[in-house]
Amino acid sequence: MMDLISNLHLGFSVAITPMNVMYAFIGCFLGTLIGVLPGIGPVATIAMLLPVTYVLPPVSALIMMAGLYYGAQYGGSTTSILVNLPGEPSSVVTCIDGYQMARKGRAGPALTAAAMGSFFAGSVGVLVLAAFATPLTELAFKFGPSEYFSLMVLGLIGAVLLATGSLLKAIAMILLGLLLGVVGTDINSGVERFSLNIAELADGIGFVVIAMGIFGYGEIIGNLGQSKDKREVFTSKVHGLFPTKKDFKDMTPAVLRGTVVGCMLGILPGGGALLAAFAAYAIEKKVAMRTDEVPFGQGNIRGVASPESANNAGAQTSFIPLLTLGIPTNAVMALMVGAMTIHNIQPGPQVITNNPELFWGLIVSMWIGNLMLVILNLPLIAIWIKMLTVPYHFLYPAIVLFCAIGVYSTNNNTFDIWMVGIFGFIGYLFIKLGCEPAPLLLGFILGPMMEENLRRALLIADGDWWRAFMMRPLSATLLILVALLLLIVMLPGIKKKRKEALTG
Amino acid sequence: MLTKMLRCLLLVVFVVTSAYAQNYPAKSVRIIVPYAPGGSVDSVTRLVGQKFTKEFGQPFIVENRAGASGNIGTDSAAKAAPDGYTLLMSSSPPLAANIHLFKKLPFDPFKDFAPIMLIANQPNVLVLNPSVPAGSVKELIELAKSKPGKLTFGSSGVGASQHMAAELFMMMTGVNMKHVPYKGGGPAMVDLIGGHIDLMLETAPSAIPFVHSGKVKALAVTTLQRSGRLPNVPTLDEAGLKGYEFRGWIGLVAPAGVPKEIIAKLHDQLQKDIAGDLRKQLDEMGLDIAGGTPQQFADFIRKDSDMYAKLVKAANIAPR
Amino acid sequence: MKIKSQKDFYSGVLFMVVGIGFAWGATRYEIGVGSNMGPGYFPFMLGVLIAALGVIITIKALIIKNEDGDKIGPWAWKPLAYILGANLAFGVLVGGLPSIRLPAAGLIAGIYILTLIASLASHAFKIRQAMILATILAVGSYLAFIVLLKLNISVWPAFITG
Numbered sequence: 001m002m003d004l005i006s007n008l009h010l011g012f013s014v015a016i017t018p019m020n021v022m023y024a025f026i027g028c029f030l031g032t033l034i035g036v037l038p039g040i041g042p043v044a045t046i047a048m049l050l051p052v053t054y055v056l057p058p059v060s061a062l063i064m065m066a067g068l069y070y071g072a073q074y075g076g077s078t079t080s081i082l083v084n085l086p087g088e089p090s091s092v093v094t095c096i097d098g099y100q101m102a103r104k105g106r107a108g109p110a111l112t113a114a115a116m117g118s119f120f121a122g123s124v125g126v127l128v129l130a131a132f133a134t135p136l137t138e139l140a141f142k143f144g145p146s147e148y149f150s151l152m153v154l155g156l157i158g159a160v161l162l163a164t165g166s167l168l169k170a171i172a173m174i175l176l177g178l179l180l181g182v183v184g185t186d187i188n189s190g191v192e193r194f195s196l197n198i199a200e201l202a203d204g205i206g207f208v209v210i211a212m213g214i215f216g217y218g219e220i221i222g223n224l225g226q227s228k229d230k231r232e233v234f235t236s237k238v239h240g241l242f243p244t245k246k247d248f249k250d251m252t253p254a255v256l257r258g259t260v261v262g263c264m265l266g267i268l269p270g271g272g273a274l275l276a277a278f279a280a281y282a283i284e285k286k287v288a289m290r291t292d293e294v295p296f297g298q299g300n301i302r303g304v305a306s307p308e309s310a311n312n313a314g315a316q317t318s319f320i321p322l323l324t325l326g327i328p329t330n331a332v333m334a335l336m337v338g339a340m341t342i343h344n345i346q347p348g349p350q351v352i353t354n355n356p357e358l359f360w361g362l363i364v365s366m367w368i369g370n371l372m373l374v375i376l377n378l379p380l381i382a383i384w385i386k387m388l389t390v391p392y393h394f395l396y397p398a399i400v401l402f403c404a405i406g407v408y409s410t411n412n413n414t415f416d417i418w419m420v421g422i423f424g425f426i427g428y429l430f431i432k433l434g435c436e437p438a439p440l441l442l443g444f445i446l447g448p449m450m451e452e453n454l455r456r457a458l459l460i461a462d463g464d465w466w467r468a469f470m471m472r473p474l475s476a477t478l479l480i481l482v483a484l485l486l487l488i489v490m491l492p493g494i495k496k497k498r499k500e501a502l503t504g
Numbered sequence: 505m506l507t508k509m510l511r512c513l514l515l516v517v518f519v520v521t522s523a524y525a526q527n528y529p530a531k532s533v534r535i536i537v538p539y540a541p542g543g544s545v546d547s548v549t550r551l552v553g554q555k556f557t558k559e560f561g562q563p564f565i566v567e568n569r570a571g572a573s574g575n576i577g578t579d580s581a582a583k584a585a586p587d588g589y590t591l592l593m594s595s596s597p598p599l600a601a602n603i604h605l606f607k608k609l610p611f612d613p614f615k616d617f618a619p620i621m622l623i624a625n626q627p628n629v630l631v632l633n634p635s636v637p638a639g640s641v642k643e644l645i646e647l648a649k650s651k652p653g654k655l656t657f658g659s660s661g662v663g664a665s666q667h668m669a670a671e672l673f674m675m676m677t678g679v680n681m682k683h684v685p686y687k688g689g690g691p692a693m694v695d696l697i698g699g700h701i702d703l704m705l706e707t708a709p710s711a712i713p714f715v716h717s718g719k720v721k722a723l724a725v726t727t728l729q730r731s732g733r734l735p736n737v738p739t740l741d742e743a744g745l746k747g748y749e750f751r752g753w754i755g756l757v758a759p760a761g762v763p764k765e766i767i768a769k770l771h772d773q774l775q776k777d778i779a780g781d782l783r784k785q786l787d788e789m790g791l792d793i794a795g796g797t798p799q800q801f802a803d804f805i806r807k808d809s810d811m812y813a814k815l816v817k818a819a820n821i822a823p824r
Numbered sequence: 825m826k827i828k829s830q831k832d833f834y835s836g837v838l839f840m841v842v843g844i845g846f847a848w849g850a851t852r853y854e855i856g857v858g859s860n861m862g863p864g865y866f867p868f869m870l871g872v873l874i875a876a877l878g879v880i881i882t883i884k885a886l887i888i889k890n891e892d893g894d895k896i897g898p899w900a901w902k903p904l905a906y907i908l909g910a911n912l913a914f915g916v917l918v919g920g921l922p923s924i925r926l927p928a929a930g931l932i933a934g935i936y937i938l939t940l941i942a943s944l945a946s947h948a949f950k951i952r953q954a955m956i957l958a959t960i961l962a963v964g965s966y967l968a969f970i971v972l973l974k975l976n977i978s979v980w981p982a983f984i985t986g
Contacts, residue, residue: 175877
């Protein structure tokens, strides 16, 4: 405990210098900008900023890059809520209830709930990071291919819970997402599947392309296709900026639950923060609802607060593998490793002992960055809400433009622009057929990881399913959880179906 | 008359091109990296780009065009105008290995490029999970022979350097181990440390930090010289596998048809740079400085490609 | 037999078609067995499952009563064409078409053309307003993407920058 305090003290003494506070601010500011511009990811920007970071002291460089990373995560919720565009996999869930709140004139409370939940969860995440970084790393090692597969299965069951309409169609959409995830080079055999001999498809279809196409273009075409009287996308009445007392009562426990889920799943290298957001939403849906609450899928504030808290807590704890092991868990962190190497710091386990000021300075700066983001974002909410009063015929060309620039910027390749057009058409088709896109996106992200780990686990266990999954305690536990969850999901489902059939 | 005219023409061409080369670079130059930002090819390119920008007084911009094992970025460089304003930082896969791993490449790795200089070699390191009961290469070979097909080795994908280096190892020792491919070296390293797989021939920049922290044990390096960052680790050649040599590399090339003068200009500058502080920076990353003439680089790519042809055949990989 | 829910009926058909298509495509790859899966195993199983679900959804759409018939409604061909057209034009202008040696015209030109075409999709289209919007977006994008985020996108046509 005393260690922690003296370490945090060291961290504060590094992070609070005017220069480092300034770099944290620059990072957070650019990050927010990237986040609210749909489709623009932090990778391209950090790559462009790398040469700048060469001349900065390493701590400042990393502080700026970290700020950019979680700033982007933070800003991503804004576009999800306002225009239904998830810029990152982890904000797909936020769209479901967040956008509905915005349409009902409650964008203010939704954004505030997201900001406050994120700040709280982020602060807790930083503390967890500071106190338990090393033991948590050991836990991450326990996760081999078998455990990942079992976790993915659990995630898929959670995905079923995302559905607001027909369960059958939702399952079909998840499977369709899994199939889309199959496109590209098979990791286990090196065979290219369904890539139609197009080099750009060798690595699969990009998340941003699907998200921008289906959520962005599809939605816009659908809105424009509505007859004039129905086309009011947003109510002109905007109710308040801040959550009401009742909102607070609803969201507080949700934020707490989301934070716990986020901290736990965030440490897993490979999709931790993303799974956290989905898991948090699934849990909220299963927590008993009060009679006066709005149903999920129609703008329940818990459906925003909980996944946002989870993904932000996860974003903090996902730094653990990077800081304690030097293993980057995503492209942004790979760039941070690059920046460390350039500064002659070997990223890896020895950073804590060899460069304590860097380790603790970065951790404390994350908390400062979170604070900055709240301060930066709360006043912005008023501006965002104003944006919704802009007539739709001005708003949608801008969204189309940002989507197009966004997908182009990820690979500097026009092929992605053609693809986003195709998915725009598919997205519109889904709207016409009443198929929900959120489960598809989750399936798309989980699919490749699931197949990869399943086959890897079987390869290592010589094709023996029982040995691969049930002989390992962690994996077995997860699969038993899956079975229990399935029961919980099926029972009320069957009851409901019966009722439907009776009242039909 | 005709010869006179021809001479005149040649002279004009010569004057124009040399003037062109003398003014080079007159505007910004882009260096294509056929991978996503963050890897060692990207880092080297950014270091070189930064140096060039200072030395030539024009911005050298790094453009990442990732995808298809480097084929997409490499193809865009092959198709770019050969005016010296588009360059490519390549590594072994696109120019040496992929021709054997893919049924059809959209570019010709030998005809479409004019090599400039081999900048650095990248050794692979044979690393084991500490719980694997083998303290030397000899013991490892014995262990592998005692349970054929049971020891598992990771790689960042089918045909990747970790995979190919292991194939060469198996080819020369006659042992049989199980290949477990991953999506990138990072996840494979996590599973190696966690004990889910037994060993890997990981690239030096990624392996060295974990060797130093004791999370994995290093038995040997794959190059003929020991690595400066791991002076106590023998080479596979020293450890009993006479003649074993495997290395990745990073080098700068231009589209074929770029004026010789420009190639020379870039080559000479690079030569100066790698003698200076660039050497130290690459060294820190675990890379070995190379160098040499454009012709040597071209010959080297050919030779490397022939080696991959053999390995791909031995590993029984069907071209995709 | 009357279709009781048009939306479900056609989504069921769509799932069947896509499922069968992928399953059939997967047979070109080695399928393998459960203990040793080939690259075709996963997509084949998924394809079959989706097709099966598609059958169930289609049958349900024919049997279970639905008050308003759950109509798909008219297709918005005009917005569809304009939005996708705007996207296509933007791609051509920003990236050029190397196959026919069409050089890139740059971001600014792309923004104006995209905004104009996209705006045509709306009933409220007025050329003057669209031009003003395009100008605002062009200036804003230049500041955000080029100045602040320093993205690698050519801003002006190739013949101006050389």
